[in-house]
Amino acid sequence: MAEKRDYYEVLGVGKSASDDDIKKAYRKLARQYHPDVNKAADAEDKFKEVKEAYDVLSDSGKRARYDQYGHVDPNQGMGGGFSGADFGGFGDIFDMFFGGGGGRRDPNAPQRGNDLQYTMTIEFKEAVFGKEMDITIPRTENCDTCFGSGARPGTKPEACSVCHGTGQQEVVQNTPFGRMVNRRACSNCAGKGQIIKDKCSTCQGSGKVKKQRKIHVRIPAGVDDGAQLRMTGEGEGGLRGGPAGDLYIVIRVKPHDFFEREGDDIYCEVPLTFAQAALGDEIEIPTLTEKVKLKVPAGTQTGTYFRLKGKGVPRLRGIGQGDQHIKVVVVTPSKLSEEQKDLLRQFAAMDGEHTHENEQSFFDRMKRAFRGD
Numbered sequence: 113m114a115e116k117r118d119y120y121e122v123l124g125v126g127k128s129a130s131d132d133d134i135k136k137a138y139r140k141l142a143r144q145y146h147p148d149v150n151k152a153a154d155a156e157d158k159f160k161e162v163k164e165a166y167d168v169l170s171d172s173g174k175r176a177r178y179d180q181y182g183h184v185d186p187n188q189g190m191g192g193g194f195s196g197a198d199f200g201g202f203g204d205i206f207d208m209f210f211g212g213g214g215g216r217r218d219p220n221a222p223q224r225g226n227d228l229q230y231t232m233t234i235e236f237k238e239a240v241f242g243k244e245m246d247i248t249i250p251r252t253e254n255c256d257t258c259f260g261s262g263a264r265p266g267t268k269p270e271a272c273s274v275c276h277g278t279g280q281q282e283v284v285q286n287t288p289f290g291r292m293v294n295r296r297a298c299s300n301c302a303g304k305g306q307i308i309k310d311k312c313s314t315c316q317g318s319g320k321v322k323k324q325r326k327i328h329v330r331i332p333a334g335v336d337d338g339a340q341l342r343m344t345g346e347g348e349g350g351l352r353g354g355p356a357g358d359l360y361i362v363i364r365v366k367p368h369d370f371f372e373r374e375g376d377d378i379y380c381e382v383p384l385t386f387a388q389a390a391l392g393d394e395i396e397i398p399t400l401t402e403k404v405k406l407k408v409p410a411g412t413q414t415g416t417y418f419r420l421k422g423k424g425v426p427r428l429r430g431i432g433q434g435d436q437h438i439k440v441v442v443v444t445p446s447k448l449s450e451e452q453k454d455l456l457r458q459f460a461a462m463d464g465e466h467t468h469e470n471e472q473s474f475f476d477r478m479k480r481a482f483r484g485d
């Protein structure tokens with residue numbers, strides 16, 4: 113048996129530590145080593161060690177005797193020491209920290225049903241304008257025949273005779289430090305606290321049945337990819353009269369060939385011929401709802417953005433709509449007739465040194481780069 117560590121050392125506090133310091137140190141370490149949280153092999157031993165140290169140092173009488181006698185307390189008899197004789201498993205401490213739950217939950221208490229998640233893929237424009245539809249969701253519901261009890265109608269589940277309905281079994285171990293009591297799920301009833309002798313034939317005693325359920329879904333205009341809709345009470349049925357869980361619908365939006373979306377704004381690219389860009393033109397632009405005319409001024413450069421105000425996506429929360437941004441891309445012709453080529457050669461010859469002002473600096477910059485500036 114390893115030498116027992118000093119209780120002050122275990123909690124990492126000094127001999128003169130106040131009750132408050134001891135409590136703080138204990139809480140911190142207990143959280144760190146609680147076997148429900150810490151899965152390391154030695155966590156349980158560490159946890160017990162911390163608990164034992166705290167039991168002694170938090171009790172002024174025990175602490176005074178420990179200060180005087182150390183680990184061997186003459187009042188406790190041989191090998192007794194200050195063991196965790198009243199150590200009631202991990203449930204107690206979990207209750208203390210996290211307010212219920214843990215190992216002590218009443219197995220017969222009502223329990224909320226599980227939440228469900230459903231992923232729905234919709235078209236780009238359905239996300240913009242919203243959509244109403246019916247979907248079918250498979251979910252677990254309480255059995256109608258036995259109302260979820262699992263027992264054949266006219267019979268009742270009986271309290272488990274091993275755990276007397278608590279769903280938990282106490283396992284007592286005698287250790288060199290004293291009696292350790294651990295609570296585990298009852299093996300006779302699998303922690304349910306009750307035994308069903310006469311099972312419901314519809315659900316085979318589970319109290320649950322799988323059902324396809326049709327749900328009407330209204331997707332609001334303006335939802336975006338990744339949005340989540342919560343349908344309260346449309347999840348799985350609760351247990352023993354508990355409320356149903358919720359259904360979460362995760363929206364996936366298919367990309368569009370032409371439009372791209374960024375928040376409430378829509379982006380698109382529109383091709384322009386060299387002539388249109390140079391001479392200016394009025395072009396037609398598709399928006400989400402209609403065709404709109406856009407004036408492109410003479411001398412428009414490729415990559416220029418134009419904005420159509422209010423032609424974007426309706427705002428999901430609030431009023432109004434985003435904008436549509438149009439990027440014009442000048443397309444260089446790749447197939448030219450001989451006549452077109454001739455005209456372009458003439459154009460190039462005439463253009464010569466004569467360039468527009470805003471292009472000047474651009475060409476100058478390139479010339480300087482060639483010179484190695």
Ligand SMILES: [Zn+2]
Binds near residue numbers: 303
């Ligand atoms: Zn039992």
Ligand SMILES: [Zn+2]
Binds near residue numbers: 259262263316317320
């Ligand atoms: Zn049933």
